[in-house]
Amino acid sequence: MKLRKVTAASAVVVALSLAVTACGSDKKDDSSSSGGGKIKVGIKYDQPGLGLQKPDGSFSGFDVDVATYIAGKLGYKxxxxxxxxxxxxxxxNALARGDVKFIAATYSINDERKKKVDFAGPYLLAHQDLLVKKDSDISKGTDLNGKNLCSVVGSTSAQNIHKTIAPKSNLKELGGYSECIAALQSGAVDAVTTDDSILAGFAAQDKYKGQFKLAGLKLSNENYGVGVKKGDTATLDKINKALESMVSDGSWKKAVDKNFGPANYKNEPAPKTGQIVK
Structure with a gap:
């Protein structure tokens, strides 16, 4: 009888050990780059051409294509x-908390951000620019004097133009870039300013195709990088290799043409890893 009790207890211990081992195995698979589980990636949800959640719940845009390619190289479908x-x-904060593995979301590399996160890339060189109507005669910043210029509340883009290039422009700040684009379409404003990649993404939407053009001013250099948790050099190295592969196999150019082409976006050549344009 005593032997039976010991055997039963042993069986319970063995069963518990197997359960713990199984749980540990599941956790390892979920976080590994072999694709055993899922990977969380940070993107924007409201930037057409870059990161956009569509009505059916799916996602589209250049950043989405870049993120999907990187995840594929990390072993995820x-x-x-x-x-x-x-x-x-x-x-x-999202990277520090571990909410996401990496972020591809028009994330410009700068010295202040590099104190908190590590950056792979850059994978796109964008510039501050103006979006105007296709028949507009605005071709330089000074042409905005006396005209209405739109950007979003809190953005420095329009303020920079207002202070340095066109002090007599009328600055209008709205809640989002979609509102600025609608105002441009209606004639309520004469130009919208932010990164040319963002402007091109909006202009490439079906409802706006052929209506707008970029002025091509290149008012700033925005080096988009992939954000990674500070100190995660293993993931950083893998992402850099993935980006290099994306360029060499033609996938990068294909993604640029697909997402920005309808706006006649004259993109810069694919930047080299670690090449930051000041």
Whole structure:
């Protein structure tokens, strides 16, 4: 009888050990780059041509294509990617908390951000520019004097133009770039300013195709990088290799043409890893 009790107890211990081992194995698979589980990636949800959640719940845009390609090189299939909305103000915290593995969301590399996160890339060189109507005679910043210029509340883009190039322009700040684009279409404003990649993404939408053009001013250099948790050099190295592969196999150019082509976006050549244009 005593032997039976010992045997039963042993069986319970063995069963518990197997359960713990199984749980540990599941956790390892879920976080490994072999694709055993899922990977969370930070993107924007509201930027057409870059990161946009469509009405059916799917996602599109250049950043989405870049993120999908990177995840593939890390061992994940498209259906194993969970895209997480990552707003500009929360990007550093999202990486520090481990909410996402990496972020591809018009994330410009600068010295202040590099203190908090590591950056792979850059993978796109964008510039501050103006979006105007196709028949507009605005071709330089000074042409905005006496005209209405739109950007979003809190953006420095329009303020920079207003202060340095066209002090007599009328600055209008709206809640989002979609509102600025609608105002441009209606004639309420004469130009919209932010990164040319963002402007091109909006202009490439079906409802706006052929209506707008970029002025091509190149008012700033915005080096978009892939944000990674500070100190995660293993992931950083893998992403840099993935970006290099994306360029060499033609996938990068294909993604640029698909997402920005309808706006006649004259993109810069694919930047080299670690090449930051000041």
């Amino acid at each position: 498209p259906d194993q990617i969970e895209f997480v909305q990552t707003k500009s103000a929360d990007r550093e």
